[in-house]
Amino acid sequence: MAAAAAAGRTILAPNAELSAALFDALERAHRDAGDEIWPTPRIFDLSSWLREQHLQQQLTGRNSARLLSDIEERELWRNVVEGAALGRDFLDPAGAARAARRARRTLSEYNIPLQALERERSDEAAAFLGWNRAFEARCLELNCISADTLLADALPADAQSPSGAVDWIENPLWRPAARRWLERHGRMLLPEDAGAGAVSVFKAHAAADELAAMADWARRESSDERFRAWICVPDLNRRRAEIIDAFDAALAPQRFALGASGAAGYAVAGGTPLADYAPVRVALELLQASVGSVPFAQFSMLLRAPQLQGSDAEAGSVARLDVALRRRASSEADLTTWLDLAERVARSEELGTSPGVQRLRSAQQQLSQLQGAHRFSEWGVVWIAALETAPWAFRARWSSTEYQAAERLRELLATLASGDAVFGTHGRESAQRILRRALRETQFQAQTGVPRIWVSGQILDPFLNYDGLWVGNCSDEQWPPPTAPVALLPVRLQRQYGVVAAGADAQLAHARELQNRWQKRANHCVFSYADSAEGGLSSPSPLLPKSAPLAAAPTAAPQPHWHAMFESAPELQSFWDELAAPYPAGELARGVATLRAQSRCAFRGFAEARLDAQPLERPIPGFNERERGEIVHHALEHIWSVLRDATALAALHPIEQGRLLNAAAVYALEIVRKRRDPGKKWREREQARLLNLLGKWLDVERARAAFSVESLETNDQVASFAGLNFRVRIDRVDRLADGARVLLDYKTGAASADWRGERPDNPQLPIYALLRPDALVAVAYAKVNAAESGFVAESERSRIFPRSHDTKLEGMASFADLVNVWSRRLERIAGEFAAGHAEVAPTNKACNSCHLQGLCRVPAALEEADESHE
Numbered sequence: 001m002a003a004a005a006a007a008g009r010t011i012l013a014p015n016a017e018l019s020a021a022l023f024d025a026l027e028r029a030h031r032d033a034g035d036e037i038w039p040t041p042r043i044f045d046l047s048s049w050l051r052e053q054h055l056q057q058q059l060t061g062r063n064s065a066r067l068l069s070d071i072e073e074r075e076l077w078r079n080v081v082e083g084a085a086l087g088r089d090f091l092d093p094a095g096a097a098r099a100a101r102r103a104r105r106t107l108s109e110y111n112i113p114l115q116a117l118e119r120e121r122s123d124e125a126a127a128f129l130g131w132n133r134a135f136e137a138r139c140l141e142l143n144c145i146s147a148d149t150l151l152a153d154a155l156p157a158d159a160q161s162p163s164g165a166v167d168w169i170e171n172p173l174w175r176p177a178a179r180r181w182l183e184r185h186g187r188m189l190l191p192e193d194a195g196a197g198a199v200s201v202f203k204a205h206a207a208a209d210e211l212a213a214m215a216d217w218a219r220r221e222s223s224d225e226r227f228r229a230w231i232c233v234p235d236l237n238r239r240r241a242e243i244i245d246a247f248d249a250a251l252a253p254q255r256f257a258l259g260a261s262g263a264a265g266y267a268v269a270g271g272t273p274l275a276d277y278a279p280v281r282v283a284l285e286l287l288q289a290s291v292g293s294v295p296f297a298q299f300s301m302l303l304r305a306p307q308l309q310g311s312d313a314e315a316g317s318v319a320r321l322d323v324a325l326r327r328r329a330s331s332e333a334d335l336t337t338w339l340d341l342a343e344r345v346a347r348s349e350e351l352g353t354s355p356g357v358q359r360l361r362s363a364q365q366q367l368s369q370l371q372g373a374h375r376f377s378e379w380g381v382v383w384i385a386a387l388e389t390a391p392w393a394f395r396a397r398w399s400s401t402e403y404q405a406a407e408r409l410r411e412l413l414a415t416l417a418s419g420d421a422v423f424g425t426h427g428r429e430s431a432q433r434i435l436r437r438a439l440r441e442t443q444f445q446a447q448t449g450v451p452r453i454w455v456s457g458q459i460l461d462p463f464l465n466y467d468g469l470w471v472g473n474c475s476d477e478q479w480p481p482p483t484a485p486v487a488l489l490p491v492r493l494q495r496q497y498g499v500v501a502a503g504a505d506a507q508l509a510h511a512r513e514l515q516n517r518w519q520k521r522a523n524h525c526v527f528s529y530a531d532s533a534e535g536g537l538s539s540p541s542p543l544l545p546k547s548a549p550l551a552a553a554p555t556a557a558p559q560p561h562w563h564a565m566f567e568s569a570p571e572l573q574s575f576w577d578e579l580a581a582p583y584p585a586g587e588l589a590r591g592v593a594t595l596r597a598q599s600r601c602a603f604r605g606f607a608e609a610r611l612d613a614q615p616l617e618r619p620i621p622g623f624n625e626r627e628r629g630e631i632v633h634h635a636l637e638h639i640w641s642v643l644r645d646a647t648a649l650a651a652l653h654p655i656e657q658g659r660l661l662n663a664a665a666v667y668a669l670e671i672v673r674k675r676r677d678p679g680k681k682w683r684e685r686e687q688a689r690l691l692n693l694l695g696k697w698l699d700v701e702r703a704r705a706a707f708s709v710e711s712l713e714t715n716d717q718v719a720s721f722a723g724l725n726f727r728v729r730i731d732r733v734d735r736l737a738d739g740a741r742v743l744l745d746y747k748t749g750a751a752s753a754d755w756r757g758e759r760p761d762n763p764q765l766p767i768y769a770l771l772r773p774d775a776l777v778a779v780a781y782a783k784v785n786a787a788e789s790g791f792v793a794e795s796e797r798s799r800i801f802p803r804s805h806d807t808k809l810e811g812m813a814s815f816a817d818l819v820n821v822w823s824r825r826l827e828r829i830a831g832e833f834a835a836g837h838a839e840v841a842p843t844n845k846a847c848n849s850c851h852l853q854g855l856c857r858v859p860a861a862l863e864e865a866d867e868s869h870e
């Protein structure tokens, strides 16, 4: 092979993975020999070489037909299948297009004549033949050819032989058509047998153990710097993440350290969809956001995308803008509306101008320059300009992989642009759909060279010799592999023409052949298998050599990446820190919410009031629960500011009531709408719901003992406990006929007597009582909700509220005595807050309604403790 390359001959391999390995081997040989300069070896996979040959023919005018790119071919098949009536019923169009393309390739690779297929009478064959005719007609119309015709068309067998220049490696992977052509026109290069090396068999108890053992073997052996291994995991595509995890744990544990980088010393063949790489993902997000209505979650993700932020300070500022937007945003809007809102909110919250928002605005303006239907050559120019303005503005800080992924996207856009004749014109949405599909279907892997440990997913003869070779999945059920005929083509026909995967006998012979070759390719060859995940015991494939010894008992256990981090973590010291600095005297604490949180759990009080650990709002369609509560409060405030007492309520005529409730609903909705407007449709729905709810509520109030309203939604008052001041707003104060007072708090959700006990779940009513203790005989939640309206009260008198009795006042003789008890409790709770008490000590049900589990981690720890006791 080295001599052929040195003579400038072209060397052909059956696929790209093998050609890359051959290229690397030749380059390495030159370096090992101390060469400083050498001609680049001409090594290609057959398909790339044929494309190159076709291009040469076009340049010399010998062939005018244009070769379809991969994307063009996929889209053409898709159009053909979607446009055909026949066969639509039994496959989804995308799957059918893929299957049809593969079937056509198989016909050409195995020299199966179309006439043979025409003689078959299956629905699948008929559907395929129809699609194939339509595909060929489209190719003719466009003066294009597909890659599967290159071998026959670009270099027909009777043309002048290029055998003087072409060598090919002997390999079972060649399909019959290619092999025949190569035998006629090229010179075969045989592999160099290493001689039968040692063989062993390894059994694992689980698939994860099998991977861990492979990785550990590679780690141990590669302590010798010259060691090179080829490892085959046949189901690599399905288990890619697990494989990387296992090999990283053994060969690149540094990858799990924060900020660490560096070569891994191994590589996994194949790639992942280009659409998954960060610069491509954010490019797609921008393009998608530029069309139609965008949900808030999508806009928020784009706004906060790290690629859009020029610095950490910008990222922090945009995160604050996002929090503020969540309180004001509707659930969906177009990108222009989102950007307008973001600028308004940034101004009103005094966050300053956001460069990220401006970049998005510029990108969006560039995108909107092109309207209507256009060719990809036009769309591509606009897209690239927009990407460079916004998400690709900071390319200088990209990693090599990110840079390569973005370059691949540019190449792909250039490919789309060169296919204008095939694709025609498309509107923005349709063009973006095709681009998205192409990015998902294009596999990408950053160029890293061929390291010493190579993990392949292809069951093939690696041709080159290695120090070690390991093949997994060799149980009796997996080796030889089960048959997997090509869809749409009759199995009988496939067997007749030698499609290996179509027949059990062919698979068996192929497996024997490969196994024989593997044993000649390495000094040490390991075959492994694992018990099934369902707990079933597996047996080795009967093909494995009976005399092979079992490999040494594994020392490796599966090492998910957290395991490596755990192992390398330093020893930790425990330090209880439950006391924060005292709350600054004279500073206004937030209000009732602070004391409520502190009473439920000291850590919760500290985190919510002093760390400002608040849950993020999530804009939903319509009004959220908090807004609905506010609307009811405003509406009732309006109603009682008009009625003022029970007598006016009793005299209210139904028509007047309707007008009053309507006015109250309009008033309340207008207040909330000014801050966040979910739209007319939702306002109308809310208004109808509100009228019904308020009508029911007035019926509840009609059944009360006579009262008049003394005050409504008092402006913020200040309550002082333990030297701290808290803001308080009482919903309503009523006077009874004898002048006694009743304090009310509206609740639109569930409500219970949660103010009782040393650490009340909600000390809100006691706080009200301490602000207005004069002549006080009752406090109550007014439960205004559609499911159940009524009062939940603490009262020293019966029948103040419908069907109510006096309550036990927690054992106190009078309401005034109870208020004294509440005063002591609140002083203590506020005192703990003021002193900085922050111990994680929840009351019985406090964790159920708490959003801080991720911060305190107590519920998770309790669950773990429960499980360990079971």
Ligand code: SF4
Binding pocket: 600, 601, 603, 604, 840, 841, 842, 846, 847, 850, 851, 852, 853, 856, 857, 858, 859
């Ligand atoms: S989840 Fe429970 S323990 Fe943790 S802060 Fe909330 S109430 Fe306290």
